[in-house]
Amino acid sequence: MKLFGDLFHRGADKEILIFPKLGPANESTRKSVHLVGDVAGTPLIKNCLNMGAETVRALAPELSKTDPEPGTTHLVIVGAGAAGLAAAMEARAQGLSYIIIDQTRPLDTIERFHKGKPIFAEPSTMDNTSRLWFGETSKEELLAAWHDQLARENIEVRCPCVMQDIMDRDGQLVVKTSQGEYPCLRVILALGKQGEPRRLRIPGEDLAKCRTSLSDPDDFTDQDVVVV
Numbered sequence: 001m002k003l004f005g006d007l008f009h010r011g012a013d014k015e016i017l018i019f020p021k022l023g024p025a026n027e028s029t030r031k032s033v034h035l036v037g038d039v040a041g042t043p044l045i046k047n048c049l050n051m052g053a054e055t056v057r058a059l060a061p062e063l064s065k066t067d068p069e070p071g072t073t074h075l076v077i078v079g080a081g082a083a084g085l086a087a088a089m090e091a092r093a094q095g096l097s098y099i100i101i102d103q104t105r106p107l108d109t110i111e112r113f114h115k116g117k118p119i120f121a122e123p124s125t126m127d128n129t130s131r132l133w134f135g136e137t138s139k140e141e142l143l144a145a146w147h148d149q150l151a152r153e154n155i156e157v158r159c160p161c162v163m164q165d166i167m168d169r170d171g172q173l174v175v176k177t178s179q180g181e182y183p184c185l186r187v188i189l190a191l192g193k194q195g196e197p198r199r200l201r202i203p204g205e206d207l208a209k210c211r212t213s214l215s216d217p218d219d220f221t222d223q224d225v226v227v228v
Contacts, residue, residue, distance in 0.1 A: 025058035026051065032173055032186050033166060034059070037083025039191040045082050045110075046121060046128055052086035052190060053130035059186060060094040072183040073097040076175045077190060080106040080157040084190030085146070086130035088155050093131060099182050101161035101175075107146065109192050113139045115216040200228065 019041035026034045036055050037048040056075070063074045075091055077084045080102035091098040105111065117139040121128075128134045133145055158179060165176040166187055175182045199205060 026055045028189075030166075034186060034188045035190075036087060036188060037079070037081060037190045038193050039079075039189055042083070044122055045119070046123065046126060046134055048081065048083035048190075049086040049128055049130035049132055049134055050126070052083035052188070053090040055188060056087050056090035056094060056096070060090075060096060063096055063185060064094065066185060068097060068185060069183075072172060072185070073099050074185050075099070075188060076101070076173075076182050076184040076186075077188045078102075078163050078175065079190035079192060080159065081109055081190060081192050082107075082132070084188070085150065085155065085157075086132050087188050087190060089131040089153060092153060092155065099184070100155070100157050101163065101177060101179075101182075102157050102159040103162045105159055106150070106157045107143060110139060110143060115218070116140070 020028050020035055020039075022028060022035060022040060026036055026040060028035050034055055036042070036051040040051065042048055042051050059075075066074070068074060074096040075087070075098040077087050077091070077098055077100040080088075080100055084100055084102070085106065088098055088100045102108070119137050119139060119142050121134060121136045133149060134142075137145070160178070162178040163175060164178065167174045167176060169183070173184050173187055175184060175187060204210065
């Protein structure tokens with residue numbers, strides 16, 4: 001009972017989510033770094049798809065006039081979720097050079113949805129303006145459709161590849177990662193927030209039997225489970 005007493009004594013988490021201020025083409029306060037998707041406060045899948053694609057479309061007229069130096073790409077896209085992959089698809093269609101990286105695997109957040117989770121094409125009043133198919137379906141059907149489309153379009157994700165820093169060097173950006181450095185003209189951050197679950201800050205939460213996600217409830221049939 002002491003554990004629960006400590007939790008209630010601590011009270012509600014007073015953290016307030018603060019999203020960055022964005023300018024045209026979703027540019028952040030750091031020049032040439034653009035934010036899309038969850039990190040920009042846009043969590044719904046359809047919104048993420050549109051934001052990723054529309055950001056690249058907004059950048060394409062300027063970038064297409066520039067021929068990057070050897071070893072430099074027009075774009076480095078960080079994060080291979082819905083927003084990042086939509087950005088990569090649009091970059092390919094616009095003839096822009098790009099690299100897309102992810103610290104785990106493509107579509108990791110959706111991969112960790114629970115088994116059979118229904119996917120709703122919300123907002124229903126908004127069209128999907130990206131090049132990735134999207135409609136009401138299940139987790140498994142969506143992943144199968146997207147992986148098939150990405151394979152057909154030759155969209156390759158470098159993973160696991162962890163972004164460590166974004167540096168300014170000789171008038172261009174350099175994305176430092178666990179796999180090396182990638183010079184580019186623009187960076188699109190398409191980071192999700194599911195990779196850092198809110199912690200309880202109590203002893204034992206790092207044990208192997210403690211989890212922060214549940215993909216298939218059948219894995220715990222006939223087992224004693226505490227849900228916090």
